[in-house]
Amino acid sequence: MMSSTIGLAWRMLRRDWRAGEMRVLAIALVIAVAAVTSVNVFTDRIEQGLEQQANALLGADLVIDSASPISDAYAGEGLSQGLDIVHSRAFPSMVMTEDDSQLVALKAVSDGYPLRGVLRITEQLFAPDHETTDVPTPGTVWADPRLLIELNLNVGDRLMVGALTLPIAAVLTSEPSRASGNLFALAPRLLIHLDDLEATQLIQPASRLKYQLYLAGDEATVTKFRPELENKLQPGERLLGIEDGRPEVRKAMERAQRFLSLAALVSVVLAGVAVAMAAQRFVSRHLDHCAVMRCIGATQPMISKLYTSQLLVLGLVASAVGVLLGYASQAVLVSVLGDLIGASLPAPSFKPALWGELTGLITLLGFALPPLIRLKNVPALRVLRRDLDGASMSAWLVYAVGIIALAVVVFLQIGDVKLSALALGGTALTFVVLALFAYGLVSVIRAMGHKKMGIAWRFGLAGIARRPAVSVVQVVGFGLGIMALLLLGLVRADLLGQWQERVPVDAPNRFLINIQPQQVDAMKAFLVQRGVTGVDLHPMIRARLIAHNGEVVEAQAYDNDRAQRLANREFNISWAANLQKDNELAQGEWWQGDDALNSLLSVEVGIAQSLGWHLGDTVSYRVAGQEFTGRIYNLRRVNWDSFQANFFVIGTPALLEKYPATYITSFYLPDAQSLVLNELVREFPNITVIDVATMMNQVRMIIERVTLAVEYVFGFTLLAGLMVMYAAVHASLDERIRETAVLRTLGARRKQLLQGLITEFVSLGLLAGTVAATAATLIAYILSTHVFELPFELNMSIWVIGVICGALGIGVAGTLSIRHILGRPPLQSLRG
């Protein structure tokens, strides 16, 4: 009997599908599942890539990482345990040709690098590459293809690296622990042998260097050795395992996954609304069917099983189609974002498919099962008394159950309770605000109904006014998708553009770092001679935070990411006798007279807030093995947009000038004088020049790409919004068919009715576009003025685009979906 029930359910599903009953439901589900799956497949491929290359990403099984020289004892112990050892040093530096210079990420390695993963090189730029177990021989370099392109070089050409001039022996196309992608690589890689480093004379006291010791061996030894190593680490040293490979990629991908998931989940919300509306219509059209079935012998459990089975089958099949579409469409995400992280991504696993099916089933059952299951309550007596219903369910209850289902989906996707709650709350608030706004506009339309206007307008606007609730849902559903895309477009174009334009024309566009104390006067003279005046050089010390008000600082004790990062890494602090021009005091006073002889600190307001510091607190740091403590004397605001060199923490000269420091400065150099930099690097080869414009372009490129990816995912939201519109249209289809039949009977021509339909849907689209453009503008205003602190400029093209998209989108789709009823003979409709 069970199998015959399922067989009957399958046959009923096929019959209902033929009649078009389930199509809106199914398509809405396909869109929602495709959106979620495309995001999940993309992030799954990234995660798999990171997992598969875990060792290779690190270049070893264990790495000790430090800003100070690493004790030889570690290497000695590692060797005694039978582990392989490699040393490296890495730092940004300038390299030069005869005519040009370029910032590079220089890395000096000993033989055997990497201990895990391989290097790939080629002997000619753009030629096919191959694996190698070697490193550059002493006296040669291997260069990133980007460096060769920037400097117009090839293998065999020579590069000035500090005091050495070295031939390029190969093009380095791939290296573990560093993708060839653009996201995290500000400067191209230059690989040299460790033996050459000293001869370059690039290493100076207090130079910013990363020291790394790589270790690898059999798993048992590494596992045993790791805790021993961890116990011996000094402050400032950290031990990385394979799970720490490419932390910047992992963190970025986690954020991207959350962001993209939130975008995909908006599609799920709208799909849920479309499913609920389609389910309500399905129920109302099946009341008679159920009454007949009850009459001819179907029991209530049988009815429940029939409809639940139909839903399950539909959910499984529609979700499967959505999953396939998701797998296909994630290729777009990979093409937009993939090259930012470099390396080819492995094929996806089946996990996203399972998640997609689960999402689809939960959404469908959450929104459709509650109304459908009530069909079992339809009394058989309805065959004789059609006023009997028994299956009606409050719309609020339907949506309440659906929202619970949605909360489950959101939590499963995001995996964080707080963020899930914020996402749901934010979405609900957005819906409510948009719905209120839409309702206001619909009310205006209703009021217009009394005005004299052409018959097509009257038909069309009356159509909106007669069904205000449905009209509001359609406007909000479609408007949400348009709003998201308009807002992202605004962010991508306007806000980023304004951010760049806001920078004054003569704002510093070059930073110099790693200036040695003995080079300060010579540097000033050099710049002055070349017309660069008013340049301030600031001392910079690398210091590690160790205590606050006498208590040892533990990074884990802070609950926000920023504070943890600040507590974990080294600070760049400075000293100064006077307050910098682009700083202003927020609390306290600047040190004057004898105060300047005390151990005082000035702290930037934002960082003080993050770390919970106040005026009068004491803070302790360690610098080059020595410790000092200062009292917070004032809090200041920094104008970071000035592009001047600035510091979170500044001390009195009395407190800090005894510690080893390098100097840093920034200045404006017109493009016409860019060759000055070549002279500078030639004269001061240890100095690193950072081009601010390049950095800003890099940031802008990343933001644009990410925004594009999010826009792509919001495209699904637009489609889901269309399904809401279809569902709403179909919900009123019977009513419209009867209305049209009566109007035709009373003499309305087909053309008049068609014009009325077009008017109705174009007007709905105009409303949707208006709501979308208004909301997008408002959010952009808040972002501009309160988040980015930029002046807000009204962009009228948003309105034009929004309104046109809305009018066209709903106008065309709505009219096409319902045009067929005009061809129906009126008598057929009136007879029912």
Place this chain on the structure above:
Amino acid sequence: MVGLAKLWPLIQVRANTQILNTKFLIMTTIETNSPAVVLNVSNLAKRVTSPEGPLVLLSDINLTIHAGETVAVVGASGSGKSTLLGILAGLDVPSEGEVEVDGTNLFNLDEDGRAVLRAEKVGFVFQSFQLLSNFTALENVMLPLELAGRTDAQARATQVLSQVGLAHRLLHYPKQLSGGEQQRVAVARAFAPSPKVLFADEPTGNLDHRTGLKIIDLLFELNADSGTTLILVTHDNSLAARCQRQLELIEGRLQVGKLA
């Protein structure tokens, strides 16, 4: 002569005895061959509450119907015909009284129990046909058979549709059929499970006179072939006259027609 006269009383008694015996035999035969009771109604009443106060729809209904009978329930509009039909079929519950269908007390069963009974023993034909619009003619007739779990649903449905003259319309949807054809599908659906009782509520109400006659002919034909008891609700006196019994409902009370 005297001997014959003395014997006459004996002959009379013997003859009377034989006559009595014969009568007894006949009566016994009649009783043994009399059709089973397929519907037994006792003291049925239905009351509802309306804004104007309690409303008596049916009162003091007692009725016995035998297998194979054709019975017409007639009455003016609002007399309670459809209410009575609903209760007899187990679609509604009375305020008082009992209904037994083929020996089973309907209201000792719950709603699902009555549904199962209907699947096994009861067929329906409605004024508005009540075909499922998404199902073809064949699928509509198959439905009660599928619900009952019969594996020969398609074969049986095809056979019955052929019987009602729609062999060439198996795959048509209701909207592609005329009113008469739709009602024939409904009749086929009702007869397909070979029910004991068939209820028809104004089966010709939505049809023109000529088509209606054809439908009625079909109903009686199938009734004769299958022996299904036919209970018709109608306001058409000519249709009622074709039935073996006529029961008239006047203000919720039953008046019996030709036979009690």
